[in-house]
Amino acid sequence: MFYQFYELNHAALGPFRAAADVTKLYFQNPLNPFTHTHLGRSMAAACELFERTTRRYGKPEFGIKTTLVGGTRVPVTERVVWERPFCRMVHFERGLEAGRRHDPKVLLVAPMSGHYATLLRGTVEALLPRHEVYITDWIDARMVPLDQGRFDLDDYIDYVISMMHALHGEAHLIAVCQPSVPVLAAVSIMEQNDDPYAPPSMVLMGGPIDTRISPTAVNKLAADKGIEWFERNVIMQVPFPHPGFMRSVYPGFLQLGGFMSMNLDRHMTAHHDFYRHLIKGDGDSAEKHRDFYDEYLAVMDLTSEFYLQTVETVFIDHALPRGQMMHRDRRVDPSAIRRVALLTVEGELDDITGMGQTQAAHTLCSNIPADSRADYVQQGVGHYGVFNGSRFRSEIAPRITDFILTHDRGRARGMAAKPSATVPAAVTTAAEKPASSKRGSRPSISLVK
Structure with missing residues (x-):
């Protein structure tokens, strides 16, 4: 009730x-x-x-109207190119002349963890000048009628595989935070099946691959409470008159309460400052507050089966790093990945996904060649700064682009004789990275990095 x-x-x-x-x-x-x-x-x-x-707060718009490509400002049009009941794949179509450029395609897998895919607006904007960008636009579960069936972690993995098939295996996968586990599982399954549509590379950013490493408050909550507590306390049914009436969900407003409670003092201070800015007539500061909270306070419901399966698999059982994760009736085996290059990205101050949790993917993907893998830790950023903000635009995004260009299949044939070019400048391979860099103090994350 x-x-x-x-x-x-x-x-x-x-x-x-x-x-x-x-x-x-x-x-x-x-x-x-x-x-x-x-x-x-x-x-x-x-x-x-x-x-x-x-x-x-309703779902925000991406609102990306133009981008700069090769020094020329071109229009950008959103077009849905693939659709299922719980997700749409949106292509940010750049208004380029036919045959002018053949930039690598990237499929940006947005988190399905409460916020809409528009949270990655800045990520999309940073990638558009050098890439054909596609994104997973997840649907609010309360808007999906009950007769459309259920959606769990296995379905999530199937969706990713289906989207890669729709893109004919030409897109590089970029997973931001929560999708890192299902994306790694999807690529593992595709490699186990010798699927010709496996991506050329995957980039895992701030993802909870192994939450036993540097556990954060989020990780400890799941481990301490157990799955039964979540079933009793956070799962509810969508009320009338929403289209998803009677669907069992983890409501967005509960998720938002959890997000805000982690930094409640910061949110209270931000709203007090907003009030003062309005009185003083500081329109610029007030508008920045509106822009941030219009996005931050817009949340969506998750299906209960997806949420509970994710909590149990990723945060309680640690099934993937223990070699026990199943996709339907089949064990997920990351060591089967051989053809897909791997880049992991972490933030030094990340208090959502602890340092080393994403790097653990390199240990699991033991058969990826050394010259096809890299790891990068961005100093001075928290979780949000891993995929958005000034540091992302100036330091992280260029490294992602370099890695993708290096391992793009269309370019790789001409670079086969240059193994040294496979690791971008200032990016060290997992094997070369000092063990001490996987640990470190993590001060409280700023709301906007």
């Missing part, structure tokens, strides 16, 4: 949000003598703060 109570509470606050909107407009009207007083600005700021903290 908790989900129903949440919906009722949201509906009950509707008239108050409307009243707050009207009051804000009243105190922002230039003809109102109170508008330019401290009282008027305080009232308008308080009303906006109330409305924003009680509204439900």
